Amino acid sequence: MSMIAAFYGGKSILITGATGFMGKVLMEKLFRTSPDLKVIYILVRPKAGQTLQQRVFQILNSKLFEKVKEVCPNVHEKIRAIYADLNQNDFGISKEDMQELLSCTNIIFHCAATVRFDDTLRHAVQLNVTATQQLLLMASQMPKLEAFIHISTAFSNCNLKHIDEVIYPCPVEPKKIIDSLEWLDDAIIDEITPKLIGDRPNTYTYTKALGEMVVQQESGNMNIAIIRPSIVGATWQEPFPGWVDNLNGPSGLIIAAGKGFLRAIKATPMAVADLIPVDTVVNLTLAVGWYTAVHRPKSTLVYHCTSGNFNPCNWGKMGFQILATFEKIPLERAFRRPYADFTTNNFTTQYRNAVSHRAPAIIYDFYLRLTGRKPRMTKLMNRLLRTVSMMEYFVNQSWEWSTYNTEMLMSELSPEDQRVFNFDVRQLNWLEYIENYVLGVKKYLLKEDMAGIPEAKQHLKRLRNIHYLFNTALFLIAWRLLIARSQMARNVWFFIVSFCYKFLSYFRASSTLKV
Numbered sequence: 001m002s003m004i005a006a007f008y009g010g011k012s013i014l015i016t017g018a019t020g021f022m023g024k025v026l027m028e029k030l031f032r033t034s035p036d037l038k039v040i041y042i043l044v045r046p047k048a049g050q051t052l053q054q055r056v057f058q059i060l061n062s063k064l065f066e067k068v069k070e071v072c073p074n075v076h077e078k079i080r081a082i083y084a085d086l087n088q089n090d091f092g093i094s095k096e097d098m099q100e101l102l103s104c105t106n107i108i109f110h111c112a113a114t115v116r117f118d119d120t121l122r123h124a125v126q127l128n129v130t131a132t133q134q135l136l137l138m139a140s141q142m143p144k145l146e147a148f149i150h151i152s153t154a155f156s157n158c159n160l161k162h163i164d165e166v167i168y169p170c171p172v173e174p175k176k177i178i179d180s181l182e183w184l185d186d187a188i189i190d191e192i193t194p195k196l197i198g199d200r201p202n203t204y205t206y207t208k209a210l211g212e213m214v215v216q217q218e219s220g221n222m223n224i225a226i227i228r229p230s231i232v233g234a235t236w237q238e239p240f241p242g243w244v245d246n247l248n249g250p251s252g253l254i255i256a257a258g259k260g261f262l263r264a265i266k267a268t269p270m271a272v273a274d275l276i277p278v279d280t281v282v283n284l285t286l287a288v289g290w291y292t293a294v295h296r297p298k299s300t301l302v303y304h305c306t307s308g309n310f311n312p313c314n315w316g317k318m319g320f321q322i323l324a325t326f327e328k329i330p331l332e333r334a335f336r337r338p339y340a341d342f343t344t345n346n347f348t349t350q351y352r353n354a355v356s357h358r359a360p361a362i363i364y365d366f367y368l369r370l371t372g373r374k375p376r377m378t379k380l381m382n383r384l385l386r387t388v389s390m391m392e393y394f395v396n397q398s399w400e401w402s403t404y405n406t407e408m409l410m411s412e413l414s415p416e417d418q419r420v421f422n423f424d425v426r427q428l429n430w431l432e433y434i435e436n437y438v439l440g441v442k443k444y445l446l447k448e449d450m451a452g453i454p455e456a457k458q459h460l461k462r463l464r465n466i467h468y469l470f471n472t473a474l475f476l477i478a479w480r481l482l483i484a485r486s487q488m489a490r491n492v493w494f495f496i497v498s499f500c501y502k503f504l505s506y507f508r509a510s511s512t513l514k515v
């Protein structure tokens with residue numbers, strides 16, 4: 001019997017960010033392994049014209065939850081969606097709902113965050129810092145609370161090369177930042193943002209670091225732990241391999257490469273690609289929830305959920321396997337044949353951006369205009385290049401994360417728990433994982449049918465022929481223009497033509513002699 005699964009039985013669990021990538025997998029695993037849990041409260045806001053109930057209905061009816069319905073048929077009764085907007089004071093939660101949350105919650109998993117790299121400091125602080133502070137304040141008023149698990153990121157201290165499982169201080173106190181953002185106007189905030197984030201690449205990593213400081217400062221007597229996953233990718237094993245439903249991290253770029261938009265990326269092939277499957281993060285998170293509540297460590301423990309020091313894979317190997325998978329299982333209606341490589345310096349990156357990205361987009365838009373359609377490729381390409389440039393920081397260097405606490409926890413688990421809540425990435429076969437990831441992107445994210453693979457392959461053949469035809473035409477035009485302008489080119493051309501003529505005459509003569 002799994003001790004962890006038994007621990008969650010009968011518990012009231014509060015999850016923020018339950019509608020997000022990680023939150024959904026967390027809920028799924030909880031329901032599947034502890035179907036006798038009492039209730040999961042989720043803090044949700046209406047979005048994209050959907051009410052809370054519609055959002056929950058959509059999640060429960062998705063492929064991800066198919067297995068849950070078998071083991072926990074009354075899952076919809078055990079999920080209680082509470083209206084909450086983490087950007088508002090008291091999260092905009094009604095008095096009755098707040099009362100229920102305060103009096104019943106046993107465990108909190110705080111997953112909600114803005115993960116955008118380009119968010120304004122004001123918004124990122126509001127969600128990643130102030131909301132965390134408010135949630136801690138709420139938690140401190142919960143008499144039945146056993147553990148508060150905060151999800152951070154392994155990149156919160158990416159300005160360091162070696163990162164320990166400790167909370168590092170930021171030069172300016174989070175409280176001072178929160179206070180000053182209240183009265184500073186947006187223009188001034190934009191001006192001081194680069195100074196505040198310092199040698200971090202974006203507001204996301206900076207505010208996640210501030211969020212950790214807040215957790216440390218406001219922890220009081222609560223049992224708190226922080227989990228720091230690296231780059232969270234598709235599921236490895238559970239509930240099935242390759243599940244992914246958003247474009248964050250590598251997923252968006254995998255699609256861009258598969259559709260033939262992305263031809264080159266400035267990346268260091270030997271740098272460690274510290275990807276971690278989302279089900280591994282969820283297993284560690286649940287194990288940490290159990291350990292924190294049951295063993296009540298004296299201080300706030302930080303757990304690194306990373307792969308690099310256990311089972312490293314580099315970007316070169318990953319990129320190669322992504323392209324190899326697209327050879328076998330292409331995406332539908334690709335723009336060009338999937339082919340990409342890594343550039344290593346700014347000059348080649350600029351060159352490749354101009355020749356392999358912008359020029360084809362301009363040509364395609366020209367073709368769209370000619371055929372009376374609205375041009376869109378240049379806009380899409382600019383967006384893609386902007387995204388790629390934001391990712392460059394993470395694919396051109398390696399980090400070392402110490403994992404003492406994670407290893408300690410692994411050794412504390414019973415063999416059964418190690419199996420049910422497996423977070424040992426040493427067992428992960430990268431080539432298999434990446435292949436399933438790419439397949440998952442096709443099936444679950446793009447919703448493409450596997451039956452369409454022969455047609456997708458046929459389409460790639462047509463693209464290859466167009467490519468050859470286009471290159472030949474381009475060469476002939478260039479050559480014709482050169483001949484018109486240069487005597488030397490004319491001489492070379494004359495020499496080649498007469499050489500071919502003589503060569504053919506010689507063969508014709510020798511074959512006539514044989515007869």
Ligand SMILES: CCCCCCCCCCCCCCCCCCCCCCCC(=O)SCCNC(=O)CCNC(=O)[C@H](O)C(C)(C)COP(=O)(O)OP(=O)(O)OC[C@H]1O[C@@H](n2cnc3c(N)ncnc32)[C@H](O)[C@@H]1OP(=O)(O)O
Nearest residue numbers: 115116117153247248249250252253257319340341387394
């Ligand atoms: C040897 C052979 C070599 C071969 C090479 C082969 C190459 C193959 C591919 C290689 C893959 C390499 C992958 C590298 C990935 C590195 C990831 C590093 C991540 C570090 C993570 C740190 C960990 C974390 O803690 S945070 C979680 C990660 N967070 C994110 O990823 C968020 C990033 N997203 C953003 O910041 C924004 O969405 C942004 C800036 C990317 C886009 O903003 P914008 O305002 O322009 O657009 P949106 O309104 O958000 O969306 C518009 C449009 O774009 C789509 N979209 C959104 N995000 C992405 C994305 N990441 N990639 C692609 N497309 C994206 C979105 O769906 C919208 O589409 P519509 O159709 O318009 O709706």
Ligand SMILES: NC(=O)C1=CN([C@@H]2O[C@H](COP(=O)(O)OP(=O)(O)OC[C@H]3O[C@@H](n4cnc5c(N)ncnc54)[C@H](OP(=O)(O)O)[C@@H]3O)[C@@H](O)[C@H]2O)C=CC1
Nearest residue numbers: 017018019020021022085086087111112113153229231232
């Ligand atoms: N994905 C990754 O690669 C990594 C993620 N992490 C961390 O893991 C956690 C989960 O990330 P992930 O699941 O990928 O992120 P997602 O962007 O998929 O999910 C974010 C969640 O936060 C919720 N949220 C955002 N703003 C609000 C708001 N104002 N009010 C209520 N809810 C809100 C979203 O709700 P809604 O659906 O309404 O938008 C969504 O449920 C985050 O803390 C992130 O920092 C750490 C390392 C890597």
